[in-house]
Amino acid sequence: MMRSMPLRLPLLLRFLSGRAVLSALLLAALSVASLIGVSPARAEVTLRVGYLRTQGYLADFPLAKVAIPGVRLELVALETGNDVLEALSAGAIDVGETGEVQPIFAQSAGQPIKVIASTAPQPTATAILVNQASPLHQVGDLRGKKISFVRGTNTHWLVIQSLGRVGLKQADIQPIFLGPADTVTALVQGQIGAATLTAPNIQIAEARGARVLVDGTGIVNSSIYYMASTNTIAGPKRNALGGFVTALDAHLPWIQSHLQERAAYLAPRYGVPPEIVLAASRVMAPRLVPVGDGKLAAYTQRIADAFAEQKLIPARIDARQEFDGSFDASLRK
Structure with missing residues (x-):
């Protein structure tokens, strides 16, 4: 082959x-x-x-x-x-x-x-993740936090939609523009509050100690x-x-x-x-x-x-x- x-x-x-x-x-x-x-x-x-x-x-x-x-x-x-x-x-x-x-x-x-x-x-193919021990447990907790995503992609769309559902805007967070590999590393090292990823990077992050805060179910198609x-x-x-x-x-x-x-x-x-x-x-x-x-x-x-x-x-x-x-x-x- x-x-x-x-x-x-x-x-x-x-x-x-x-x-x-x-x-x-x-x-x-x-x-x-x-x-x-x-x-x-x-x-x-x-x-x-x-x-x-x-x-x-x-x-x-x-x-x-x-x-x-x-x-x-x-x-x-x-x-x-x-x-x-x-x-x-x-x-x-x-x-x-x-x-x-x-x-x-x-x-x-x-x-x-x-x-x-x-x-x-395939809505669960995009998700916002936090560390297992993170005090963030709902989207509203993201206010003021460093949130990574790739600008102008499905991850950006999920962030906009998720924030909007709880009355927040992008201006209410600190956007961090990172690629998937750097995002996973920054998340597990505590350098950012949350990471927005797509599969299989979602699963890679979970294997390294992250948990899904919210995925696209009922929010985006992905x-x-x-x-x-x-x-x-x-x-x-x-x-x-x-x-x-x-x-x-x-x-x-x-x-x-x-x-x-x-x-x-x-x-x-x-x-x-x-x-x-x-x-x-x-x-x-x-x-x-x-x-x-x-x-x-x-x-x-x-x-x-x-x-x-x-x-x-x-x-x-x-x-x-x-x-x-x-x-x-x-x-x-």
Whole structure:
């Protein structure tokens, strides 16, 4: 089995002024991507798929031997949803796996990118954690405390929503912008009051002595979105995109019936014990949901409005423009 190697990119869409250089680097790096899913006949088209290296639903495609007739899947490992968005914008991948906030930044920046598929909600995949011995036991206790999250991501959205439910705003806490690994270390060392993380970093923090203060249940979806450019959607790879959505929809229940096998496969790739991968896998959704019925657009509009209020995007947008429901017919009935 061929290796899938991580590809590191700049983190923020706002720096896309160097897109030409970024595109060249990405296209050169694609030579180290995994190639899977080649049909018995000669592949007619290559579909370049950017996936989240330590989360999401695509890292185990080689284990499941996912195949799409007439399509060669070329997997490109990326670290964050922001990296995936930049790769899409640079034309280095055809479809990418992101969190539910990246489409907002794409639309706000005028990028011709659409959401073509989404998992069902997985609300426990994002959480705010504190140390086991912490005196903080409810969200209201976070007032004035140092709270870490990644600006403009699902973790930021959970912080905004959680605070709002108890009458607090971001100005009522001390925001600390740290990546996941640094966040876990800062939390266990008592340098911050709380950490906002996504799976599997939630489970890693719990294994190091943290406890969940609040997760996304009843607050946020924490779904995983799959995005493609409008040129790809309308171009010769459209049928390959449809095949990808169909294969992904079949893969989600496969995950739930192969949890132990999946954990053993991904643990060395994630660099964590299998039991951590297993715990993180259990928060994952078992199916895809339609993206064209207006429900996700209404939910995403709430995120966009909150981010506009926080000045994370320059102006209000109409989130309905982010979704292309033409591949909903590929889902299981």
